[in-house]
Amino acid sequence: MRERGRTRRLMGLGARTGGSLLKSRLGGEANWRALGEALFEGLSELKGPAMKMAQVMSQWDDLLPPDLADELARLQRQAQPMPWPAIRRTLVEELGELGAFFSDIEETPFASASMGQVHRATTREGETLVMKVQYPGLAQVLESDLVQLRRLLWLGRWFRVPQARLEAIFDELAEGLRQELDYQAEARALARYRSRYADNPDLRIPAVVERFSTGRVLAMEYLPGTPLRDLEAAPDPLRQQVAGILADWLTEELFTHGELHADPHAGNFAVDDQGRLILYDLGAVIPVTEAKLKSMVHLLDATLQQDPLAMENAMLELGGRQGEGAPLTLYKESAAAIAPLFATGEQDFGDVRVHRRLRELSPRVWAAMDRFQPPADTLLLSRTLNGHYWNLVRLKARLDMQTRTQPLLEWARGVGS
Template identity: 35%
Template sequence: MADIPRRAAHRTVKLASLPLGVAGRLAAGWGKRLTGQDAAEINAEVSARTAEQLFAVLGQLKGGAMKFGQALSVFEAAVPDELAGPYREALTKLQSAAPPMPSSSVHRVLDEQLGSGWRKRFAEFDDTPAAAASIGQVHRATWHDGREVAVKVQYPGADEALRSDLRQLMRLSRLFQSLAPGAEVKPLLAELQDRMVEELDYRTEADNQRAFAREFRGDEDVLVPAVVASSPKVVVTEWVTGTPYSRIIANGEREERNRAGQRLAEFHYSAPARVGLLHADPHPGNFMLLPDGRLAVIDFGAVSRLPHGLPATLGRMLRLALEDRPAELLELLRAERFVQPEVNLRAEDVLAYLAPFVDPVRVETFHFTRRWLQQQAERVGDLRSPDFRTGRSLNLPPDYLLIHRVTLGATGILCQLDAEVGARDIITRWQPGFAE
């Protein structure tokens, strides 16, 4: 245990190097501009080097830093195309890549969590990790009854690392704001920090997954792998093989992109009504498309408990904005604390701010594109825009923060997929308050 303070200090130094490195590259870029070099080329070079450092630091830290990088990775669709390339590659790596844990450490965790006779529970166990999660890594194995299984093993010291990383990242939130235009990074970090303890106990994750698996057992569109065994730092689930969403995003065909987007949207909106839980970790590493067209969901560490489904207030807001009813919309926002009593806003300005977000339900099939998301981010993030001033006056109540982040994250994936989705029918069926 004596080396934990040294490791924490080392992690802090690495995190602290990020803003210093960025500042140095920006200064060098400014110097090159003074000598007459092309600004676009300089910006691309600075972005590439910053993205490279971002991945090197966050990828090595794992823990909270990697989880934050994964959360940001779904927002890269909002970054302008000329700057997005380097970040897209670096952040996407964080969805599935991290330096592996030595096999001796893996065996030690399995000894502690499953007992010294854990090898008898497996017919085969591959010491080489098949994938990395934010606070653990996944090994492929064969259970004693012949089933192919995924074994997620938590990194030793992940709990201390997670807390340390998130404390440091809270101090660096302004640096990361540029990666997610229009998104509030500090509340994102605070919310991740609040849910940290729950995610560290894999027994909770296993219970979440069992609840989803029960509801979606035999479903034509969604597969949730069954849980085979669980303990605080190890969870064993049935193995599934499919095409990762990251691969579909990179080179999927049109039909595959549309199917992947449709399945994800249906799962996002239907799960709260069917299970009473919202899957709260939307990044492409958690989703696969199976050969039979079903969506496979493979990580349930983060969920939000919604026993009554999605709040009906969100559906009513969407309907009022769709039907251009600004006075009623503002009245509802005030009643639900989205507008504080002391804030003066014109109903027309609120409608103008929210109306573009309603685009997906204006048509039977909506094409989610990077450019559409970029336009929304530019609109609400432009200091000169009336929408920016309106947005600054709106409040997001704490009980809506997670739902907002997850919906935004799922929308980011749909835009990465470039998917054409029948969002209106899905929302009409599953979002309370919209069809009333």
């Protein structure tokens, strides 16, 4: 779709969304399911930044109307693929005549995302690969799409999302999309992670096949597995094994290597037939400084002590809360909602009572975001960790979080250093 047509389509979807929001605000009955279906169809076709923003929004199930959230969530798993001729054209432009290298390339992708899609291929030598192919022309329309999305930010106010929060989310999204367009950076990240975890028997990261990788194509070895989102009905021992691996890996990522896989979408992880965790997508990896980690653990420490004044000091240390009027009551209620996950013994991440309490509190936290004023890098880190939390919920994990976090709390306090 040409740039002018994309702009008209984006503005049309924005106008339809605004109309539904206005109707609801005035007391009318908005058809959220119909709006969600229209957004799903339109954004599946457009791909790029708008689809990515909708995927992020679909995680706001505590704010969006349920029918709308359900439809947007489909973009995570059922997005319409780009037609094969367009994808093939990109492959030929990047690699040359495909028949010289491949005996077969499956025309139907087994994964379609906001910035590219993945096709399975077999080389002339019989090796099975996956080819991640960037959507044609996306780099050329990225910045213009971002301009249009920024103009649509006002729609978020209907959901009582503060302007500061909207701007931070947008800036985070824009930077992440620019990073995801750089397939060479992702190839370097894959190599780095494979080296980092080479001796970890519980993790698998696909190897890059350099001879078929370019700026718009990323070729990797094929590592089959069951997607994390499909494990909800798996046997309990397997789910608990995977949950433990996931929790251990996240801790090592942050506190040993100072990095974090920043796209926690459940489709980016899978489990092989030996119960090992496979990491598929490393298009978004963020650095996390030791100072930032210590500040966040100080906030966790204060939260677990249910000390609102200490929570306020931790927020100031993080670089937020520069204004007057600390929301001490909200701090206290947040601590009371979070503390049960860190009580003595194993805690059940499938306990709906905990989620219900967090969801009931969430709109008030969002509404107070202008008072919290969290820095943008903390927003991204928090959103990522929240996504991984929901992956543990999907697995119905049972974890002794108190035992797991105690060494981290002592480290942040300087105990034994």
